[in-house]
Amino acid sequence: MAYVAPGETSLVPPAEVAEVDLYHAKSWITKYVFSQDAKVIAIQYAFTAIAIGLVALVLSWLMRLQLGFPDTFSIIEPSQYYQFITMHGMIMVIYLLTALFLGGFGNYLIPLMVGARDMVFPFVNMVSYWVYLLAVLVLIASFFVPGGPTGAGWTLYPPQSITAGTPGSEGGIVLMLVSLALFIVGFTMGGLNYVVTVLQARTRGMSLMRMPLTVWGIFIATILALLAFPALFVGAVMMTLDKLLGTSFFMPAMISLGEQLEYDGGNPLLFQHLFWFFGHPEVYIVALPAFGIVSDLISVHARRNIFGYRMMVWALVAIGALSFIVWAHHMYVSGMNPWFGFFFATTTLIIAIPTALKVYNWTLTLWKGNIQLTVPMLFAIGFIVTFLNGGITGLFLGNVVVDVPLSDTMFVVAHFHMVMGVAPLMVIFGAIYHWYPLITGRMYDEALGQIHFWVTFVGAYTIFLPIHYLGFLGVPRRYFEMGDTSFIPESAATLNAFVTVVALIVGFAQLVFFYNMARSYTKGKIAGRNPWKANSLEWQTEEFPPGHGNFGATLPLVYRWPYSYGVPGVAEDYLPQNVPPDEVVTDEGPGASGA
């Protein structure tokens, strides 16, 4: 044998069941609108998510204008500011990132990467998208009801979220809760699909330990989401009942702006536990697909096997499991029994260990590689930097006493923007550039891609690094304006103005990205098949870009893992998963390796 790849076989098990007939669309409408093809659904998810994400981006500019120039923009009222914060946060986390990673990348990549023709339940998959769209529309509608959208913060903590004194506590909050419930229903349909497809529809030879890490990341994230979203769903239903029917799940006896309310006996902390039992795993629902995708980007563009594949898989599983027992690190100063702090600080710092290992393994994949600084690779490096930075500040907030002064300050804002805002966005951009030729058959413009990367990466780091230090100073988050204080120096205002200017520049630089995507769609260089010389199955389809049914007459058979880059003895520096061992071209010539 001239080469070794882990778990390489010449024998692929025989098929146990026959292939099922694929649904074929008959009209334009069923092909492109009410489509059951996962690839079309993926594009629908992606476009919707990005569109609503742009709304959140514009909201962030308005907030930044207020923070940077508090006296200039008197058009923004406090109530609007709190509404912007809330909608910005909720849209970014749920309607953009969750939907794009799972609905967008999950739908596109899972079937292609595991060697399936489509998701196992195509009809349910289609419904999943339409329910998601409905959730987005309800969310948008909340901007137009009397009182406007809710301004309770994306955490929606009661009693405040449903009592007078908070903007949108009449109609806005109800629509928010309805929209969330719809989102969860839609997601569950899609999520079951992703999980069952991974478990049941892998092609022959594609053992679990031969799946690309992208699929692993999305798979584990989907399981987390299926287990975590119900907690939010229940919380949303209970809060709706409190609001509309006057039940008191979360509502103690209280006054509201001078009036006794009739609520009695409920507990606001119960909602916080439900919210964060969902909310912490949610961070990983966004992070794990990013982890998976970035592993593949790094491996392909560094022309080197991913370092420590098994460790990477087990780290994903461990992080996923642990993420369910750390939720109360968001509640150290919430008034829950303070003794819980010992437990949750310990579990939180333990989760840092598998996370750190992943960072090491990404950098060790670069080590001894043959690194091509393509646009996807640049974004992958940008991800490592921002994730490293954001992960480190997580250790501050996780270590209970350190969180006491920092919680609810700008430090928290900077932390989560680095770790779950900027870092996943880096991966999303990298992934879009990486798979752009697969989806469109054309290459993007390299120069524009590079400009986009540098402005976005340098800009985002410049925005969020200094904000941590405002947090140390004691600047609170969710403050319409600081007003007069004895502890905030003048220079902080200058810093805020500077950050706002950079944020606007970074925001507008995204136009370069959209221009590049739109223009290259018709004008880009035609991409040859498998332009990155990648090993995973999505690049090995007969038709390129892959058509309906993904693969040709027969499904591909898988003989090895997807990371055979630079295998000694093999003529090329890559070796796709589906090349049979006796057809491998080795240094001695075709098929000489035997098997």
Place this chain on the structure above:
Amino acid sequence: MVVVYALILVAVGTVAFHIFSPWWSTEIASNWGYIDTTIDITFWVTGVVFIAVMLFMAYCVWRYRYKAGRRAAYEPENTKMELWLTGLTTVGVIVMLTPGLFVWNDFVTVPEGAAEFEVMGQQWQWSYRFPGKDGVLGTTDVRKISDENPFGLNPDDPNGKDDVLVEGDELHLPLDQPVKVLLRSIDVLHDFYVPEFRAKMDLVPGQVTYFWFTPIRTGTFDILCFELCGVGHHTMRGKVVIEEESAYKAWLEKQPTFAKSMAKAGTGGGDGLKLVSSGGEAVTAGGESAR
């Protein structure tokens, strides 16, 4: 090459910013210096890791930059190295967590002899209550809140009669005296925080929460609400004055007790419940009607 310089610049720039930027914790005014120490330890441990990973990446990008015909080393696993890295990371975590948990133990253990007082939050103002001569705070009930009895004190509870009520004024506390702060909200969540004290805790309607600290420096400090509580959140401010015991005593003397304020209200006579106070102003400022 640009990437290599950029990575080095980010690493060096971040450290430089940390050292030279003018924005850093305010001078501490409480006993929680150990919290600052734990922050310093965390900075050292994580700072070393940050620099190491950044520079290693810069090295890799430079040393293994693309060359036509070069092959990456094929090395799927290196168990020994992975075990070493796991071990070292675990040590780092222990170094940060252990002091953290010891300090947390202090934080949750209120020392004997700590003086108790109450902070009451409502949209969007702070009020305070001190136990009177008997040293015991009277019981309260949200349902008893009215114009004459804004704290909702139980009129039948003898312990409450001599409670000292501070409404719409600065809070004063004696220097070097450990205090247990009892926190109560009559409407939504709030959070009592003085950046110089380093310690904060939410106020949760329906329950009494607490934390403790010892003021170690005289002065006047800002109190801010640190938990979003509606349109007036950013206006919910107060001031705390830390002063010598004698000055504090003199100030406390001047504040009305519950019995006294009830007697006064009795003559004035209020009608039912109408509490809109400074909060009412904030509501209109917010462009949002109260209801």
